[in-house]
Amino acid sequence: MRRALLAGLALFTLAASAMAQPIDRHALVSRHDVKLTKVDPSAPLMVGNGQIGFTADITGLQTFPEAYSKIAPLLTEAQWAWHAFPNPNNYTYADGTTPIDVRGTKQPYAYMKDWNEAASRPALAYLRENPHRFSLGRVALDLRDKAGKPAKFEDLTATQQTLDLWTGVLTSRFVYDGEAVTVRTRAHPTLDMIVVDVDSVLVEQGRLKLSVKFPGVSKALNPDPSDWTHPERHTTKVIGEGASRLDVSRQLDATKYFAALQADRAVDFTAAGPHAYVVAPRAKGRTLGLEVAFSRAAVPKLPSVTTSDQATRAHWKSYWTQGAAVDFSGSTDPRAAELERRVVLSQYLMALNGAGEVPPQEEGLFSNSWNGKFHLEMHPWHAGHFALWNKPEYLERSLPWYLGHLKDAKARAASHGLKGAWWPKMVGPDGVDSPSKVSPFIMWQQPHPIWMSELIWRDKPTKATLAKYGQLVSETADLLASFPHRDGRGRFVIGPPIIPVQENYDPLTTFNPAFELEYYRWGLETAQQWRVRQGLARKPEWDAVIKGLAPMATKDGLYLPTESTPNFWDVARSQQCSKHAVGAQCMNRDHPSFLMAYGLIPGKADPETMRRTLRAVENDWDLRQTWGWDYPMAAMTAARLGEPDKAVDWLFFEAKNNKFGVTGMTPRVHLAEHAQAFVPKAGEGEKVGPDGPGYTRAAETYFPSNGSLLAAVAMMAGGWDGSKGPAPGFPKDGKWTVRAEGFKPIP
Numbered sequence: 004m005r006r007a008l009l010a011g012l013a014l015f016t017l018a019a020s021a022m023a024q025p026i027d028r029h030a031l032v033s034r035h036d037v038k039l040t041k042v043d044p045s046a047p048l049m050v051g052n053g054q055i056g057f058t059a060d061i062t063g064l065q066t067f068p069e070a071y072s073k074i075a076p077l078l079t080e081a082q083w084a085w086h087a088f089p090n091p092n093n094y095t096y097a098d099g100t101t102p103i104d105v106r107g108t109k110q111p112y113a114y115m116k117d118w119n120e121a122a123s124r125p126a127l128a129y130l131r132e133n134p135h136r137f138s139l140g141r142v143a144l145d146l147r148d149k150a151g152k153p154a155k156f157e158d159l160t161a162t163q164q165t166l167d168l169w170t171g172v173l174t175s176r177f178v179y180d181g182e183a184v185t186v187r188t189r190a191h192p193t194l195d196m197i198v199v200d201v202d203s204v205l206v207e208q209g210r211l212k213l214s215v216k217f218p219g220v221s222k223a224l225n226p227d228p229s230d231w232t233h234p235e236r237h238t239t240k241v242i243g244e245g246a247s248r249l250d251v252s253r254q255l256d257a258t259k260y261f262a263a264l265q266a267d268r269a270v271d272f273t274a275a276g277p278h279a280y281v282v283a284p285r286a287k288g289r290t291l292g293l294e295v296a297f298s299r300a301a302v303p304k305l306p307s308v309t310t311s312d313q314a315t316r317a318h319w320k321s322y323w324t325q326g327a328a329v330d331f332s333g334s335t336d337p338r339a340a341e342l343e344r345r346v347v348l349s350q351y352l353m354a355l356n357g358a359g360e361v362p363p364q365e366e367g368l369f370s371n372s373w374n375g376k377f378h379l380e381m382h383p384w385h386a387g388h389f390a391l392w393n394k395p396e397y398l399e400r401s402l403p404w405y406l407g408h409l410k411d412a413k414a415r416a417a418s419h420g421l422k423g424a425w426w427p428k429m430v431g432p433d434g435v436d437s438p439s440k441v442s443p444f445i446m447w448q449q450p451h452p453i454w455m456s457e458l459i460w461r462d463k464p465t466k467a468t469l470a471k472y473g474q475l476v477s478e479t480a481d482l483l484a485s486f487p488h489r490d491g492r493g494r495f496v497i498g499p500p501i502i503p504v505q506e507n508y509d510p511l512t513t514f515n516p517a518f519e520l521e522y523y524r525w526g527l528e529t530a531q532q533w534r535v536r537q538g539l540a541r542k543p544e545w546d547a548v549i550k551g552l553a554p555m556a557t558k559d560g561l562y563l564p565t566e567s568t569p570n571f572w573d574v575a576r577s578q579q580c581s582k583h584a585v586g587a588q589c590m591n592r593d594h595p596s597f598l599m600a601y602g603l604i605p606g607k608a609d610p611e612t613m614r615r616t617l618r619a620v621e622n623d624w625d626l627r628q629t630w631g632w633d634y635p636m637a638a639m640t641a642a643r644l645g646e647p648d649k650a651v652d653w654l655f656f657e658a659k660n661n662k663f664g665v666t667g668m669t670p671r672v673h674l675a676e677h678a679q680a681f682v683p684k685a686g687e688g689e690k691v692g693p694d695g696p697g698y699t700r701a702a703e704t705y706f707p708s709n710g711s712l713l714a715a716v717a718m719m720a721g722g723w724d725g726s727k728g729p730a731p732g733f734p735k736d737g738k739w740t741v742r743a744e745g746f747k748p749i750p
Contacts, residue, residue, distance in 0.1 A: 026330045026742055029169055032323050035347040037166040037666055044072045045703045046666040048166050049369060050173055050188055052318075053358035053400065055081045055195040055297065056368025057142075061164055063175030063186035064199060064213075066143040067156040075703040076227035078138040080368040080375075081195050082359035083299055085432055086220050086258040087133040098126035099438040103500060103511075106488065110419045112443040112500075113427075113436040127438040134431040136364070136375025137220045137228045137255070139297045140262060142197055144186070145212040145281050146179060146205070154179060166666075168351050171319035172312075184211065191294075191311050192318030198311045200267070200292035207289045215264055215295055216279040220255055226370035226702065239278045242301070246270075249280065250302060263302035267292035267309075322354060326393040327745035329720045336738040338655055341663075346716055348667025349709035350392070356706050357385040358397040361404050361432050367706045369668075376431050380448035380504070383455060383603075384632050384707040384714065390458035391717035393745045399459060405452050405475055408434040416482050423481025426452070444502040444510035446486065447519050447596070450526030452479045454604075454750075457529050460536075462747060469537050480530030483523045484548045495551040496566075497523065504596030505564055515566035517555040517597035521606035524552050529750075555600060555608060562597050562608070562616045564590070575623045592628035595620045595637065602640030603714075605724060605750060614644050631660045631669045631708025635715035642719050642732035650719055650732050651739075654712070661708070668704035714749070721746020 037048060039061065047058040058077045060067050065077040100111035113130070115121065121128035146154040161178040173188040184203040191198055205211035218229035219237040230236070236255075243250035249264045249272040264272065269285045284291050292308035306314070329346065331339040356367025363385045364377040382401070389397035405412075405426070411434045412424035419425065427436035428445045436443060456472040487495035496515050502508050503516030527549045531541045556566035563571050571590060574580050580589035598620065600606040601613040617640055620626075626633075638653035655661075659672040719732025720743035726732075730741035 026328045026744055028323050028328055031328060031330050031332075031343075032168045032347055035344045036168055037164075037348070039162075039164040039665065041162060042070050043665055044070065045075055045670070046664050046668055047071055047075055047077060048164065048173055048666055049352070049355055050171065050190045050197070051355035051368060052190045052192050052195075053354060053356075053397070054083070054360065055079070055139075055190060055197075056355055057188070057190060057197050058369060059173060059175070059188055061159070061162050061175060062144055062177065062184075063164065063173055063188040064143045065141045066146065068141075070156050072703060074226045074370065074700065076138075076229070076370055077141065078227065078229065078368075078370060079140050079142070079197065079297070080136055080138055081297060082361050082368070083195075083432075084137055084139055084260065084297075085134040085375075086137045086255050087135070088129070088220075089256055090129065090133070092126070092129075094126040094129045096130065096435050099130040105419070105500060108420065113438045114443050115438045115440060117440060121438075130435070131437045131439070132224060132374050134433060135220075135224050135228065136371055137258075138218055139260065140295065141214075141216045141218065141229075142199065142293075142295050143214045143216070144184075144201070145214040146184075147210045148180060149210070168347065169319060169323060170316040172315065179205065180210075187312075189312065189315045191296075191306075192314055194296055194305070194311075195298060196294055196296035196305070196311070198292075198294050198308060198315065200290060200308055200312075202290045204289050206284065206291050207287055209283065211291075212281050212283040213291060213293050214275065214279065214281050215262075216275075217251075217253055217262070218278070224374045225372055226366070228371050228375065234277045237278070244272060248305075252301075261298045261301050263294075263296045263298075263305060265294045265296070265305050267307065322394075327391075327717065327721065327743070327747075329716060329744075329746075330742040331740065332742075333740035334738060336651075336734075338651065339739060342651075342654065342716070345663045345667060345712060348663070349713050352667050352706065352709050353385070353388070353713065354397065357710055358389065358400055360400055362386070362401050363706065365671075365707060366702055366704055369704050369706075370702065372671075372702050373429060373437075376429050376437060378429050379426055379451065380428055380445055381632075381707050382448070383451050384710040386710065387455055387458060388710055388713035388717055390455075390462055391714060391721065391747050391749055393462070393747055395459055395462040398455060402452075402455060402459070402472070402475075404432075404434075406472075409475065409478055411435075412482075413478060416485070421482060421485040423483070423485060424475075424478040425449070425482050425486075426479070441502055441506050444500050445504075445506070446497070446501050447504045447516075447522060449479065449482055449486070450522045452476065453526045453529050456533075457750060458747075460533075461750075464536075469533065473533060473537060476530050476533045480527055480542075480545060483526050483530075484542075484545050487523065487548055487552060489551075490553075493551070494553040495548050496553050499567075503565060504599070505590075505593045507590060507593050508565065508568075513565050513567050515553050515556060517562055517564060518599045520552055520555055521600035521608065522604060524549055525604045525606060555597065557612060560612060560615050561619050562600075562612060564595075564597055572619060572623065575619075580625075581623070589625065591623060592625045594629060594633050595624055598637055598640040602636060602643055605643070610644055613640065614646075617641060617644065617646075617649075626656065626658055629658070629660065631671070631705050632711035634658070634661050635708075635711040638715045638732075639718050642715075643723060647719070647732050647734045648736070650715075651734060654715065660705070663708075667709065669708040670700050671702040671705040672700050717746055718749045722748045724748055724750055 102109040221230035416425035428442040429437040498514040500510040575591035601608040638650040641649035
């Protein structure tokens with residue numbers, strides 16, 4: 004027995020020692036490198052830096068777009084690259100508004116009754132579509148057979164592709180006409196520049212060159228805004244040419260940008276049409292390197308290909324070694340390795356798509372939905388996790404957008420007779436709300452600037468942080484305090500008009516959505532704490548609303564989504580609206596957002612009532628008809644309730660919107676019967692085989708899924724205010740070995 008005890012002690016000591024060792028981050032990241040041997044039509048790989056994104060085919064460039072799904076286009080998009088069609092009628096935001104009666108006063112809302120209303124009110128269509136994102140250019144191989152004819156995709160053999168996550172380098176190999184080709188692709192970490200080098204005897208033979216083409220902007224903006232059929236609608240002008248560099252200016256209506264092509268040796272830049280150039284080396288050799296830089300202004304001097312390669316590798320090493328990390332190796336739960344893969348790939352994808360100078364769009368820089376505009380209610384899911392993973396600088400890249408639009412947000416609030424800053428939902432960089440059936444009534448994005456600013460404060464509790472974001476917090480809180488109104492019972496209530504996070508409600512009859520009540524309360528209390536930190540007194544008018552806000556409504560021991568739907572759970576349990584039924588009139592679909600009131604935030608919800616409500620969601624919600632971020636959101640609620648087993652189950656909920664493909668991307672899939680509820684224009688969705696009969700895939704990726712996963716895992720591994728012990732959100736059943744370091748607890 005003594006020997007057994009000593010042996011057990013030795014094993015325990017060895018395990019404890021292993022747990023105490025820093026995570027081998029190179030091993031953690033590299034075991035999830037993406038490797039392909041054939042085209043995945045739904046998942047072209049990406050390189051980027053948060054400001055620019057480049058989707059690449061199996062050749063490592065954008066050579067064969069026809070090999071991919073129509074909703075997985077090969078694009079080069081930048082956070083600053085926006086275009087608007089001409090506006091000869093000078094439509095303004097006011098032309099897109101409709102007066103809505105709000106307790107006896109007419110207030111302007113960017114409201115459209117249905118998608119067809121744009122036919123009779125062209126201002127609605129124009130304001131919804133403009134401005135929009137566009138693709139800057141296409142970088143491809145110019146690959147020819149011995150007769151000089153362009154290669155066909157089916158002529159490639161032995162295709163292999165590896166995305167080295169640790170270095171950010173995408174290496175693609177294939178054989179064409181009996182000759183091997185190697186292509187390396189990456190994005191410079193600080194310049195909006197794609198860097199590529201190729202190695203093949205075909206270069207020396209003059210049968211492999213590089214091609215750069217510039218598209219116009221299509222009238223059909225989603226998911227591919229590129230127009231290759233109307234060269235007369237845009238211009239490309241050479242403004243400088245040397246032995247190894249070509250500079251051009253681009254004009255698309257009022258939008259102007261610049262591009263520079265810089266080779267690693269003397270080359271010929273041969274025009275291949277009004278908007279295309281082929282790059283070929285002048286001297287013999289089997290290699291060719293090219294940098295393609297894009298800019299809002301003339302492109303300055305560029306580093307060499309070698310220097311750019313070194314900078315890319317150094318950047319990604321720094322990204323992976325700084326901030327938090329979680330390692331599940333040693334776990335016996337069969338889901339652990341898959342969760343680790345999803346987490347690592349999501350970290351890579353969000354660095355590319357969620358860390359730019361403006362709030363990200365739902366498809367990031369991968370493709371367009373909603374005309375490339377971003378939805379402010381999704382901003383925390385896209386970028387809040389960066390602060391929890393101890394990388395707050397990536398979140399802070401986009402927060403200045405709010406500071407720059409405070410004046411606009413205050414004007415919007417004033418137009419409704421309110422104080423503070425009213426943040427819109429679906430916008431472009433101009434901050435103008437887009438006409439919609441839903442968008443103008445969504446209000447859960449209002450506290451977001453406070454939540455995100457609080458995350459920055461918790462990382463940097465300094466006077467500088469208070470000075471930088473103090474006005475943003477204060478003006479936002481003024482809106483939170485003035486939007487609720489007193490009802491006949493003396494309570495402060497929210498709405499009508501309002502549409503909750505769960506968007507399938509009539510805005511003119513809905514009031515007191517559960518999550519919004521708790522989020523407004525939390526936001527106001529947090530804003531009061533900011534005043535105290537600044538040495539200021541609490542605002543009495545804020546305290547009055549904090550105290551007087553109606554509680555979340557309940558019935559039969561369950562939280563209701565809204566106070567205005569008292570029979571919600573009875574209907575949800577009915578045969579007509581069971582989770583197996585199909586009926587657009589049923590309300591037990593879309594986001595079960597009330598769970599966030601005791602998940603995303605530590606609201607005032609009663610834990611046992613929330614526990615019963617979570618069970619009701621499991622049993623009576625139609626989880627086929629929800630979105631990718633809902634599953635991690637539910638996991639956060641389960642974790643805070645002390646149900647780590649359930650939290651993990653939610654992360655792996657079996658649903659078509661919760662599938663993480665080989666690249667880590669998750670699709671946006673809906674029942675075809677309800678596709679119109681989610682897809683704003685006919686033709687944006689596409690029926691595809693992998694989703695089965697009866698389903699419509701509206702996009703090949705939906706990055707709020709990745710961001711919410713990272714937020715949930717950060718919470719489960721790093722804890723929350725008041726949690727106890729390491730990795731409090733993971734089971735303690737002996738099946739999970741969780742090594743976590745560097746996390747910031749969530750509020």
